[in-house]
Amino acid sequence: MALKPVDTFCNSSIKLPSSLFTLHKYELFPYERFAYNILHLGIEALNKVDLPESITVDYTKLSLDSDPWLINASITNNRSRSGDLLGFEVNLPEFLPVIIHLYIHIVANQFFDYKNLISYNQKEESLKTSIQSLFDVLNKSVQCYKKNTNSIGLAVREAYSTIGYGFNDLNDSYNHFDLLTKLIGNHEIAHAYLGQLSDWKRGPEIDCSAYELLADLLAIEWFYIHMIKNTPQTPEYFNMRGVKNFSEALCRNVDLVFESHQSLLLLMGIAGAQRMRGKITLQGSGVHPNGLLRHLLQHCHLYTLIHSNYSSDLLDEKSINFIDKKYDLIMKILLENGFISTQDVNTLINGETYQILERAIQIIEEKKLQPLKHIQMFLQSYLDTMKKKTIS
Structure with a gap:
């Protein structure tokens, strides 16, 4: 900020x-x-x-x-x-903006409500049904787009009118949309910040993949700074968040950050379905690494930033345990629904992934990216840990 x-x-x-x-x-x-x-x-x-x-x-x-x-x-x-x-x-x-907005309204708002998560955990088809509802609305809108000589205005109107969305519904999806698009925007800007676009020629494919991971980690760190580190300590802000004090505001923002980050993972799987004719997948395309790898790297870095900068006095243990429980439940549901596959998990510990991580560490050194030294240390620690797990 x-x-x-x-x-x-x-x-x-x-x-x-x-x-x-x-x-x-x-x-x-x-x-x-x-x-x-x-x-x-x-x-x-x-x-x-x-x-x-x-x-x-x-x-x-x-x-x-x-x-x-x-x-x-x-x-x-x-x-x-x-x-x-x-x-x-x-x-x-x-x-894209309308798709994300509809995704939040049709899928994310219901799925990430903790009370609904219990139901989703018991009924495997619930999440798939809501995602199919999203695709149905989008397909109708796309048909309108094609029918009316690529009129984006008519297509957008078709999408919102199909679900009966109006001005009074805006508040329900505003915050989630704001946070999710911040995460996406942060990643794109990070590519420029890292100097990747300052060179005339595109680098080797492994370099491009390594830059994707570096941009991810920088993006989540900026997100942490904006949403957690810069949490205001004012009565007005506490009132806006519906909390009593700074500790509660901090925990509330940690919850929002975790939720929007997992929402991005789900959106990545839906993006994969667009490429794979309806099959949800986190497998990367082109130079983009696997979505689960990208998410877990960001999550580990985010978790480290939070717990290394805030004491247990500020991070209420009960609240943090609930946030962790919610995160784990969401990952369990995604695993059981097939959104996270065995192939995704195996990607975490294969040789190609190790090469990309090693190249990312090297790029920080070669480009003298001093502000990313702590990210370099984090990546080395993560790489060493995953290699040990592979051996064991």
Whole structure:
């Protein structure tokens, strides 16, 4: 969180299909908030490493091998004709903000409510049924998009009207959407922050995979700083969170961070289903490592940050035990429902994974990424632990 506004002469922008501006405010909200979260963190992060504080969030640019309804995000650099780095461009598919918003409303809000988790734990089909409901709504919206000469405005309206979503429903999904898009945006900005996009040429595939893990760890650390380390100690904030004191506010934010992080894991599995014609999978695509590996690395780093910076006096033992219990129950449900497969678990301890982790450690050293020294130590410790488990 910036202590003061960043002083820069650079400009940033958001590119939206014009049709979206004919929608209701609640229908446009996901696009505005997603872009704001990227820009809010991005400008400050780029300023800290002396990179151009210029970001374009573009919802209109689609690569030839992609579709506007895919769950995906990417970041590229912008250069002058002479090759000077001018800034960065975050490209998001046209439907992405709406898909995330609908995912939260149809799937996540119910699934991550602890009372419902008990029911989901007893009925294996509950989670799959809600995800199928999401796909049904999206399919109807996509058909509208194709039927009306790729009109994103009509397709968005179709999606919200299908589930009877209106302005009064916005508050129920606002916070979860805000946190989830922060996590996604953090990851994209981290690629630029690490200097990966400052080079002219794309590196070897193993380097790209290693950078994905480094961007993940930096993204979750920024998330920790924003949501936990910077927890305000004011009566107004306690009232907003519905708590009595700083300790309760801290524990509440830890719960929200864990919940949104697991929600991202579930969303990754749904993204995998788009690639695999309906089969939920966490297997990576291209240079992206396995989703379970990425999640557990982030979770371990996050857990270390929390417990190494806060004493048991501030982190109420009863509250933290409940948060841990909830986390474990969610992972159990995902395992039993097949969202986490044996193949995913085996990926954690195979030679290819070790090579990617080793390369990530090397990149921090080679690029002299001093702010990531503690991440380098964490990765080495994680790698050593997993190798010992492989041997045993």
